[in-house]
Amino acid sequence: MHIYYFSGTGNTKVIVDKLAESLHNSKKIESESKQRINKKSKRDNKDISRDKSYIETFKITLFNKDTVVKLPTTESDQINHRTVIVFPVNTHATSPFIWSFLKRLPKAKGEQLYIIYTYNNSAAIGKSIQRMVKRKGYDLRMLTGILMPNHMISDPEQAKDNESRLENGLKLCTEIVSDIKSGRTRIDYKTNGSKLLSFFNRNTPLVWGGSMRLFFKLNVDHQACTNCGLCVEECPVKNIKVKKCKAKSMSENENTQRSIQSMLKHKGNCQMCMKCLANCPMKAVGIKGNDKISLVQ
Ligand SMILES: Cc1cc2nc3c(=O)[nH]c(=O)nc-3n(C[C@H](O)[C@H](O)[C@H](O)COP(=O)(O)O)c2cc1C
Numbered sequence: 438m439h440i441y442y443f444s445g446t447g448n449t450k451v452i453v454d455k456l457a458e459s460l461h462n463s464k465k466i467e468s469e470s471k472q473r474i475n476k477k478s479k480r481d482n483k484d485i486s487r488d489k490s491y492i493e494t495f496k497i498t499l500f501n502k503d504t505v506v507k508l509p510t511t512e513s514d515q516i517n518h519r520t521v522i523v524f525p526v527n528t529h530a531t532s533p534f535i536w537s538f539l540k541r542l543p544k545a546k547g548e549q550l551y552i553i554y555t556y557n558n559s560a561a562i563g564k565s566i567q568r569m570v571k572r573k574g575y576d577l578r579m580l581t582g583i584l585m586p587n588h589m590i591s592d593p594e595q596a597k598d599n600e601s602r603l604e605n606g607l608k609l610c611t612e613i614v615s616d617i618k619s620g621r622t623r624i625d626y627k628t629n630g631s632k633l634l635s636f637f638n639r640n641t642p643l644v645w646g647g648s649m650r651l652f653f654k655l656n657v658d659h660q661a662c663t664n665c666g667l668c669v670e671e672c673p674v675k676n677i678k679v680k681k682c683k684a685k686s687m688s689e690n691e692n693t694q695r696s697i698q699s700m701l702k703h704k705g706n707c708q709m710c711m712k713c714l715a716n717c718p719m720k721a722v723g724i725k726g727n728d729k730i731s732l733v734q
Pocket residue numbers: 443444445446447448449450524525526527528529530555556557558559560585586587588709710711
């Protein structure tokens with residue numbers, strides 16, 4: 438089973454980990470009960486060792502060639518092969534790089550596809566995904582949303598609600614795994630968002646390069662940043678650039694000197710996934726002029 442996913446602030450990763458754990462456990466139980474029934478333990482032991490590679494996960498980025506979906510080519514591959522895609526909703530749609538990943542899915546011949554998105558309140562992308570993957574020839578077995586914690590609003594009511602969202606989300610994972618295992622179809626995406634917003638946001642980088650970044654301009658606190666490089670490496674669209682520049686520093690005898698320092702700069706292709714903000718170990722990434730928006734984990 439191949440799970441392709443992207444997670445900015447961590448919600449989707451929580452879901453992917455839970456799905457992988459539940460899928461792995463149910464596969465292990467299956468193999469163990471097979472082992473009990475069948476005395477030919479040598480062959481069954483081989484089955485269990487194969488379980489380790491039963492689930493493979495791949496991170497979706499704009500550039501990583503590994504995240505081009507590979508469909509099974511041999512008949513034996515097809516027995517266990519399912520493609521699962523998990524991603525967050527972003528402005529009623531999803532980030533353009535994830536939409537472009539979905540558009541790049543290869544043509545299929547009835548291979549099973551499972552799509553799950555995580556969201557906070559409003560989405561309007563299900564219908565378009567359903568039409569697109571059907572046109573590509575997939576057997577769409579799942580298209581569903583999981584309501585997850587809202588990390589952007591930090592009031593006590595929201596914190597309480599976040600707890601129950603997480604609990605319900607994890608419970609839903611167990612149901613989803615049971616559907617996957619039993620071959621039940623689950624197509625129950627939400628349509629409570631704006632279709633127009635969804636269309637523009639997923640298809641036009643202009644929305645991101647323009648209006649979104651006007652309100653949510655990301656910047657790095659260079660005093661706090663240790664240049665660890667994590668955000669540069671993890672940005673799915675390579676939007677963070679390392680710039681060498683002259684910086685003032687104080688020498689031991691307190692004379693001001695100039696030295697060359699690496700500084701980070703967010704370029705113009707940010708897709709507001711918030712990964713750099715959520716993952717920085719020094720909490721050095723923030724939204725310029727908007728201290729109210731921060732991530733509560
Ligand atoms: C910039 C931005 C825009 C978002 N837009 C929406 C939206 O339109 N509708 C919605 O339901 N959730 C929206 N969300 C919330 C995320 O979809 C939700 O928190 C998701 O679980 C995040 O997954 P992640 O933590 O894996 O990135 C948005 C989040 C961000 C950061």
